[in-house]
Amino acid sequence: MKWVVGAAIPALHIASVPTAGMKLVAALMNDPNPIHLDPAAVRALGLGDRLVNQGPITISYLQTMLARAVGDAGRIVSFKARFVANVFAGDRVDCVGTVDAVDGGAGLASILCQATVDGRPVVLATATIRLPRDDEA
Template sequence: MTHDLSFPVAGEALAPLTVAHIDPATLKLVAALMDDPNPIHFDTAAARAAGLGDRPVAQGPLTFGYLLVMAARAVGGHDGLRQARIRFLGNVFAGDRLECTGVIHEVTPDAQRMTLRCRAEADGRPVADMDATFLLDGADAPSGQASPTSRNGMDL
């Protein structure tokens, strides 16, 4: 069951984001944009030689990005993002169906801050878990409170 996030409630599901088919051309483009020369992302023979199977491997930041898009849609945009932590659990391959789901994990009593717990699955295999914390509309962003391991509100 999804919920109107103007009144967030812990335990409520977010609207999922589905990528029906991870396109090999997208992986090649992302490799170029990221200046990532690792051929496992665009060359089947390289993926095979690395023991990763017969399909190119998606970049971790691509999966992270899809999870962030789903989370930001749930709260009305990315402006309130204050923290995102991801744990990669497995590989996403070209041709996989990626399903991103999530729930509201915690809401502060004043409904100013919300933490989402999200998961990405590729063809039913868990591939990433993410927790993301957002300030909601009307909440003032604390100034000067970035941790030394943070940049632009995201844990490094």
């Protein structure tokens, strides 16, 4: 991949957000919020019948996309995200990123990322990545 301003990094598509991941993450994070575990709690809030995905799972989709593009998750130097909508069980999540700036001298690039569901943004993020050297290809 050419790391130049405006270049798109390879997208990541999650065909259907699984509920099993939500239950596991809730247990690992000791997250008692019932919207991740109980459809009745989601209904009571007027959000429909499907469980709400945890933000960290959606963030992991974007970070996986970045790690694949740059070859190693350890190359993600910084990552800042803003949640703008919920992601629900069964949603298709599309993750895309575009190179926003390149500092060749420092070997860094800034990437604008977003996760969308049905074309609407659910997470907006910026990341700084350490670029691979030519001899690492």
